[in-house]
Amino acid sequence: MKLFIVLWSAILINLSGYAQAKFPTGTESDYAIKNFKFETGDVLPQLNIHYTTLGQPIKDKNGTVTNAILIMHGTTGNGRGFLSNLFAGNLFNPGQLLDAAKYYIILPDAVGHGKSSKPSNGLRMKFPAYTYDDMVAANYRLLTEHLGVNHLRLVLGTSMGAMQAWVWGYTYPDFMDALMPLASLPVEIAGRNRMVRKMAIDLIKMDPEWKQGEYTAQPKIGLTGAISSLIFMTSSPFQMQKGSPTKSKTDSSLVLLEQRYFTSLDANDFIYQFDASRDYNPAPYLSKIKAPLFAINSADDQVNPPELQLMEKHIGSVKRGRYILLPISDKTTGHGTHSNPTIWGSYLQELLALTAKE
Known part of the structure; x- marks a missing residue:
């Protein structure tokens, strides 16, 4: 969640030791979706999705985009929150895992967040009661209708964005090569x-x-x-x-x-x-996920405490799923560990290598 971007960023940059501030700042833009229908049945005449992109799309001989990466933020955050020394400085620079000169990186503001349409724009409590499914559907339309992205190399998300990664996996199972949800559980929000x-x-x-x-x-x-x-x-x-x-x-x-x-x-x-998490529950649909999926949590995450053993119970339903539990260390920061690629970057490297195409 946004808390740790605010509270621990300075601490974590020092811990990482090699965070760089050379990454590109990206290009911001908006896509207006006309008459967007929410799961509730409510229709918004115009749903604005704000987003930031880094890099350029590359297509193969068949017209399939081969280098697009979707990264989704946590609750109360926004896409540009990833453009920090800690996150982008350890991923997007030349030669790094998600080199922005090599990949087409898409950082959307989820429905209800950042500069995308939200209650505070004027509708207040009359704004449609959106869900994570609505967020995923809006981003899918952003990619396919506006950005011309017909395939994703990687879907990566933190916290709420991680939960959306699970939804992406079973809703559009042929749309991505790999999935990496960071700090989440693929079960109903309960307890x-x-x-x-x-x-x-x-x-x-x-x-x-x-x-x-x-x-x-x-x-x-x-x-x-x-x-x-x-x-x-x-x-x-x-x-x-x-x-x-x-x-x-x-x-x-x-x-x-x-x-x-x-x-x-x-x-x-x-x-x-x-409230958007109220209907979230990937558990019944996990067998539909086709792409290799690395689910990464931290042992000191109080939002997704490992003692519940919920991930162990469900990860087996994902045909090519793997669960990685990061041990507590002087670098982990509870739930906010999701924003520190110096801790989990080696697993991202492994996932990218595993799903690389000749």
Whole structure:
């Protein structure tokens, strides 16, 4: 989630040791999808999908795009969040695994996020109640109708984007060569995960200043409660103790973190973003996934705790699936480990080699 891009980026860049700031910044643009129909049946006359691209598409003699890579962000984030020293600086530079001179990299803002259409654009709580399936469908149309991409070399996602990677795998099983979901589980959102999401939503709605979504200023009390839920779930106890070893340091760090959240979050957008997972459940469809899939989680991820053993239970249903659990180390940062390719890059290299075509 976006929290770790904000909180731990400086720490992680130091840990990586060789992050480079030479990667291209990419080109931003928009695609307006007319009369987009959501799973609810609601139709939006125009759904705007904002995106960033790096590199250029390459086609083979049959007209199939061979070098397109789709990378999807987490809840409350946006595509340009990947253009950091930590992520892009260790992947997109010349000679690196996802060299932007070699690959056509597509970084969309999901429905309800970034500069794509979202409740805060004006519809507020009248905006269609979108799902992850709607996000995937919108991105598919962006690729095929607008960008001319008819095949993906790789689908990679972090957190919410990782969950969408599973959906991509079984919805469009012939569309990609490889899948890498980072920090996710291919099961229904339930248990503590669902409770925390619902509590965060309820805390906003219980604030009288929310006003059924018609507020003129952000409902700060409710939003503060929602942020507390985020911090608890996505943080790393080890890294938080390391970064804030005293009471005064902890209190000042919390104030800074909350301030950063308040400048980037909208209460209605937040409600929609956290409710979008309500119908997510790839488990019944995993056997439809054809492409090799490497699912990577971190042992200190409180959103997807390994002790639940849910991945072990379901990964066998993916014909060419593999589960990698990263052990806790001084470099892992809980859920935010998904944004540090210096930790999991070797597995990406292996997956790319495994799916390379002669």
